[in-house]
Amino acid sequence: MASQGRRPLVAGNWKMNGLRESVGTVEAVRRALSPQLAERIDVLICPPSTLIASCVAAAEGSSIAIGGQNLHAKPSGAFTGSISAEMLADLGARYVIVGHSERRAYHNETDDGVHAKALAARRAGLCGIICVGETREEREEGRTLDIVRAQLAIGVPKGATGADTVIAYEPVWAIGTGLTPTPADVAEVHASLREMLGQLIGAEAQAVRILYGGSVKPGNARELMAVENVDGALVGGASLVADDFLGIAAAYAD
Template sequence: MTGHGRRPLVAGNWKMNGLRKSVSVVESVRARLTPDLTDRIDVLICPPSTLIASCVAAAYGSPIAIGGQNLHAKASGAFTGSISAEMLSDLGARYVIVGHSERRAYHHETDDGVHAKALAARRAGLCGIICVGETQEEREEGRTLDIVRAQLAIGVPKGATATDTVIAYEPVWAIGTGLTPTPADIAEVHASLREMLTSLIGPEAARVRILYGGSVKPGNARELMSVENVDGALVGGASLVAEDFLGIAQAYAR
């Protein structure tokens, strides 16, 4: 367990990767997860929406949860190509990523939009993983804490709880680049996010998990996951390879 009994979460985000044969990754992770590890952590895989149902079937009866990567704030309607929280839940998803930096950058998602999507996730009984993070330019300008705290302040719905909300800090400049902040930098950001959460939702903030994401690999996972207030990882490319994803989860092995 991490601080205040927070159970670590190791989550994989496949992004726009994966065909039907990729379900074998879920099967491989399932076959190689040990009870010793799953007694200590939660494991989540977020495939593209085309594979959610197949991955739910592959994970059925195991400790692996399946989630979505995005959602529309409305429950239904004339929104061609979109998927609602209710649709994700109906497929068997239990989590959904909200406000990933790639959605913010390429689809112009705003903090207010993130807030609406987080509310939609709660409405459908999903746990929303709300992403925050700064660009390289913002970091160089010394604005990291201002940026992530502002994103959090608007994105997190009133009354958020540890059951329906997870926070993920992903510095934009570290995603897929092989670069990572120092442990001290990560500790500073996560402590600031915890403080902001406390001002937003009170004592419940101590129970909400805050993940780190951005070039997490088996070789650096143990160091990164040992940082104070880091309650797990949101893993990108490494989650597409069962051995690498499991190697990151092993950071929590006894």
């Protein structure tokens, strides 16, 4: 439940999915997104980097923003295969996902690395979506809050604001599994993250949006989006299908 003047954000992460024909999904979302809903929420789609320019063109003139899924902390250099924040901005991206659990797990990204990338996003004028989340083992050990607060404490740059930073809570065990925490579980984590943000950046913490991600679907979106301190969703697989993505965004339709 977005509050304190925070505008809900519904973001889609396509991950390593999509060919040129997938740009049609952006066009479909654009056609079907009602003006009334577009006035209430921000909509973001993060395709693979190969499609960013095409998706920016497809979204031109609409309220839909396009973002990147990852970046290198340096603005340029001998980093074969990497893409910088400046390159993303040059393509027309406005956001970038930082420290997604899949980057942490499969590419050994650290909290310090996440911090550096969040600073890079700010440097290029992008809004960084900083991801935090616990594994199933960490949850079963009762360490969820300790884990996400520690990730937040290191990852969030000094002076972060609601304009350049979004937080996404993604319980690792819920991503792509069909499992979701209870609304009470989500409320507990988001409240703890909000409190931790207050320690890190003071009153500005009330302006930073905290998204929930992890098997968000049209069928559970309304219940999850109604939770206190949930300011939107970071959607994985469901964002690849325009109707499903719009079905999640419709949680804010009334």
